[in-house]
Amino acid sequence: MRVVAMIMAGGEGTRLSVLSEKRAKPSVPFAGKFRIIDFTLSNCVNSGIFDVAVLTQYRPHSLNDHIAIGKPWDLDRARGGVQLLQPYQGRNDESWYRGTSDAIYQNLNFIRERRADLVLILSGDHIYKMDYGAIVATHLRNQSDLTVGVMPVPLDETDRFGIMTTDESNRIVEFTEKPKGRDKGNLASMGIYVFTADALIARLSEGSDDKPRIDFGKNVIPAMVAEDRVFAHHFSGYWVDVGTIQSYWETSMQLLDPSLDFDLFDKEWVIRTRSEERPPVKVGPQARVSQSIVCNGCSIRGTVERSVLSPGVYVSPGAIVRDSVVMNDTWIGPGAVLDRVIVDKQVVVGAGARLGFGDDLTVPNVREPDKLNTGISVIGKSAHIPSGISIGRNVVINADRDTEDFPGGDVASGETI
Amino acid sequence: MLRTLALILAGGDSPALSTLTAERTEAAVPFGGKFKIVDFTLSNCVNSGIYNVGVLTQYRPRSLHVHLGVGRPWDLDRAQGGLRLLHPSPTPDGGGWQHGTADAVRYNRDFVEEHAVDAVLLLAGDHIYKMDYTPLLELHQERGADVTMAVHSVSPHDVRRYGIVSVGSDGRVDRFIEKPRRSTSSLASMGIYVFRKQYLLDLLAKNDDADFGRHILPKIVGKANTYAYNFQGYWADVGTVQAFYEANMALLAETPALDLYDPEWVIHTTSADRPGVQVGSGARVENSLLSDGCQVHGSVVRSVLSPGVYVSPGAVVRDSVIFGDAWIGPDAVIERCIVDEDVKIGAGALLGDGEDNTPNHGAPDRLNTGLTLVGIHAQIPDGAHIGRNVAIRPRTTESAFGKGNCVKSGSTV
Numbered sequence: 001m002r003v004v005a006m007i008m009a010g011g012e013g014t015r016l017s018v019l020s021e022k023r024a025k026p027s028v029p030f031a032g033k034f035r036i037i038d039f040t041l042s043n044c045v046n047s048g049i050f051d052v053a054v055l056t057q058y059r060p061h062s063l064n065d066h067i068a069i070g071k072p073w074d075l076d077r078a079r080g081g082v083q084l085l086q087p088y089q090g091r092n093d094e095s096w097y098r099g100t101s102d103a104i105y106q107n108l109n110f111i112r113e114r115r116a117d118l119v120l121i122l123s124g125d126h127i128y129k130m131d132y133g134a135i136v137a138t139h140l141r142n143q144s145d146l147t148v149g150v151m152p153v154p155l156d157e158t159d160r161f162g163i164m165t166t167d168e169s170n171r172i173v174e175f176t177e178k179p180k181g182r183d184k185g186n187l188a189s190m191g192i193y194v195f196t197a198d199a200l201i202a203r204l205s206e207g208s209d210d211k212p213r214i215d216f217g218k219n220v221i222p223a224m225v226a227e228d229r230v231f232a233h234h235f236s237g238y239w240v241d242v243g244t245i246q247s248y249w250e251t252s253m254q255l256l257d258p259s260l261d262f263d264l265f266d267k268e269w270v271i272r273t274r275s276e277e278r279p280p281v282k283v284g285p286q287a288r289v290s291q292s293i294v295c296n297g298c299s300i301r302g303t304v305e306r307s308v309l310s311p312g313v314y315v316s317p318g319a320i321v322r323d324s325v326v327m328n329d330t331w332i333g334p335g336a337v338l339d340r341v342i343v344d345k346q347v348v349v350g351a352g353a354r355l356g357f358g359d360d361l362t363v364p365n366v367r368e369p370d371k372l373n374t375g376i377s378v379i380g381k382s383a384h385i386p387s388g389i390s391i392g393r394n395v396v397i398n399a400d401r402d403t404e405d406f407p408g409g410d411v412a413s414g415e416t417i
Numbered sequence: 418m419l420r421t422l423a424l425i426l427a428g429g430d431s432p433a434l435s436t437l438t439a440e441r442t443e444a445a446v447p448f449g450g451k452f453k454i455v456d457f458t459l460s461n462c463v464n465s466g467i468y469n470v471g472v473l474t475q476y477r478p479r480s481l482h483v484h485l486g487v488g489r490p491w492d493l494d495r496a497q498g499g500l501r502l503l504h505p506s507p508t509p510d511g512g513g514w515q516h517g518t519a520d521a522v523r524y525n526r527d528f529v530e531e532h533a534v535d536a537v538l539l540l541a542g543d544h545i546y547k548m549d550y551t552p553l554l555e556l557h558q559e560r561g562a563d564v565t566m567a568v569h570s571v572s573p574h575d576v577r578r579y580g581i582v583s584v585g586s587d588g589r590v591d592r593f594i595e596k597p598r599r600s601t602s603s604l605a606s607m608g609i610y611v612f613r614k615q616y617l618l619d620l621l622a623k624n625d626d627a628d629f630g631r632h633i634l635p636k637i638v639g640k641a642n643t644y645a646y647n648f649q650g651y652w653a654d655v656g657t658v659q660a661f662y663e664a665n666m667a668l669l670a671e672t673p674a675l676d677l678y679d680p681e682w683v684i685h686t687t688s689a690d691r692p693g694v695q696v697g698s699g700a701r702v703e704n705s706l707l708s709d710g711c712q713v714h715g716s717v718v719r720s721v722l723s724p725g726v727y728v729s730p731g732a733v734v735r736d737s738v739i740f741g742d743a744w745i746g747p748d749a750v751i752e753r754c755i756v757d758e759d760v761k762i763g764a765g766a767l768l769g770d771g772e773d774n775t776p777n778h779g780a781p782d783r784l785n786t787g788l789t790l791v792g793i794h795a796q797i798p799d800g801a802h803i804g805r806n807v808a809i810r811p812r813t814t815e816s817a818f819g820k821g822n823c824v825k826s827g828s829t830v
Contacts, residue, residue: 275691279677279684283706293695311693
């Protein structure tokens with residue numbers, strides 16, 4: 001049984017605001033030293049799948065750098081291994097990937113060349129640990145054409161997901177994308193699909209203008225539910241879609257909770273990543289660190305509480321980092337205070353600056369009120385925050401901003417710079 | 418620059434490091450958290466542009482071999498040159514072991530011969546330093562030297578540990594005395610020699626002296642064209658337990674003499690797949706180095722932790738060096754100890770306990786500064802009391818401690 005995995009990593013990820021402005025969502029740093037896609041890639045190799053394609057489109061540079069030849073995942077292989085699939089020009093046609101299933105359709109030759117029996121379609125922006133062997137087994141047992149990974153979600157959140165209705169044999173009888181009503185049950189699609197390769201090729205090849213085959217959720221799965229054998233596979237572990245600022249921050253904070261059912265230290269299921277060459281964390285004599293993740297290359301001389309620090313972060317004496325996520329090589333000046341902020345890479349926070357300042361967390365961001373409304377401020381890559389200024393809640397500072405972009409000094413809650 | 422082949426001599430036993438080298442060669446002993454001692458020399462090679470490196474092994478090389486692999490972290494996995502591990506193999510009469518540094522190089526004559534290089538750079542695998550070898554090689558070339566040795570000044574009471582050289586005003590070496598009891602010069606040979614390739618091959622063919630420092634150099638100084646290169650940077654020979662401990666502790670200084678964070682001179686090593694350090698809500702960390710994969714729920718003060726160390730709630734680690742994946746039980750107290758890999762320390766155990774500073778009975782000249790050593794894979798029972806200058810042998814099990822679990826200062830288990 002030959003299984004190839006195809007990881008969808010091309011979407012724009014607008015809901016992650018400035019974090020995914022310069023990089024695809026799967027390459028956003030997470031849990032300190034990891035990238036979001038590491039979890040899916042590690043699941044593949046830990047499940048014994050060494051034939052992996054990563055489909056990229058939006059801002060792939062950072063992701064390409066990260067995956068490269070796949071060495072950290074042992075995917076640099078003579079046969080199989082990882083392949084990055086970008087949109088390409090053909091002689092008769094050319095197009096960007098117009099949706100998830102269109103991206104697969106444009107790469108059917110990859111499936112044929114790898115002589116796949118089963119195709120595992122995965123999403124590159126979920127945090128979870130899953131043995132794909134189990135869903136493959138379900139697929140074979142049911143002699144399915146398609147098996148969809150599902151898990152229960154709270155009933156009042158079903159309008160964010162594709163909801164499956166199953167019969168007693170777990171066969172999917174109805175699929176509703178983001179239902180407004182609450183009568184479809186609460187089994188949500190995790191965006192994890194196992195296709196029998198022949199069925200996938202047949203279904204994607206029959207696309208036409210009146211029968212579009214652009215998106216799995218919108219076109220392909222509803223069509224297959226009607227005509228093919230489609231079954232559900234139940235997953236019951238920790239699984240989150242970190243596709244929004246809110247869920248990204250919440251999930252990061254959850255990692256600091258020892259009772260969370262998601263162990264990064266699990267030796268039986270190692271999450272692999274490209275480890276940077278950094279010396280150990282240095283904690284200074286006056287430093288205070290509690291309930292945090294700090295990575296190699298960090299120097300901590302101030303206070304860090306309930307925060308996640310990626311490699312190479314420098315926290316100066318007197319600085320306080322609280323309830324925050326700080327990415328690689330950011331420099332936090334003396335006496336600066338960070339509270340509920342997500343700081344991208346290589347940011348410089350000037351001495352005495354206050355980020356996430358003020359008690360009112362409820363003033364939403366003016367430009368993105370639906371994304372930033374719980375008090376989290378976001379600082380883009382390589383921004384330089386001037387010394388001594390205060391930045392309020394729900395603020396977005398775009399990448400590369402520098403002193404001249406802060407003419408008035410302080411930034412009120414809800415602003416975007 | 419001279420075409421150069423570097424040979425790292427990593428085969429010798431280092432009995433002075435006690436249990437730390439009981440199951441591994443000194444080059445493979447962890448240092449500074451995530452590094453191994455050999456990383457410094459290897460990184461110096463590649464940072465100096467030398468991509469042709471042989472590592473000579475003999476004593477307990479397995480851990481070193483695993484660490485080096487194909488040399489990938491140092492970009493030494495190359496089609497041409499790269500890393501070669503050179504290990505002795507037996508002769509038909511059962512011989513074949515190497516009896517010193519010169520003997521080891523002589524054994525690998527063929528390897529040296531087949532390299533189209535001008536110079537052979539001999540290095541020790543057990544020193545901690547950052548050194549660009551380029552100026553040394555340039556000096557060697559400029560002077561047309563047969564041998565150029567790197568020297569470093571040491572404190573006068575330390576001369577007995579080193580080969581001491583006297584250098585004339587032109588940089589020529591006049592005298593070389595191995596481990597003198599007293600000396601007017603305090604310039605120590607660092608064990609770093611550049612040889613003209615052909616000169617080295619002829620020299621080794623001519624005699625069967627076993628060791629460069631003890632036999633060959635004292636003889637050839639004065640006859641051959643021998644120069645000294647004075648190296649001024651940080652350099653530590655960590656060949657004793659106390660020196661090893663001090664070099665680790667020196668990394669905790671505000672601005673350590675050895676800067677591990679220098680982006681211009683990265684110390685490369687094999688980075689294990691480990692998540693970031695997890696610091697719990699009840700933890701206290703002060704003035705320490707923690708490596709990825711550590712989980713700290715207790716107290717860590719002035720200590721160096723290698724990857725994967727687990728410190729349970731209530732445990733205290735003070736002034737200690739803890740190697741990878743050690744597990745420290747709840748309420749255990751560890752003071753001035755060097756704890757090796759995969760050690761398990763039971764709940765409430767006290768290590769390095771009390772004021773009694775009796776030197777170790779088995780090795781009074783090596784273990785006498787109050788440091789207690791716990792060997793690899795050892796298991797310390799719950800509630801044990803272990804004094805100072807104690808050596809716990811590798812793989813000691815709980816049953817070896819007997820009733821009371823009390824180990825007096827100066828004992829060996």
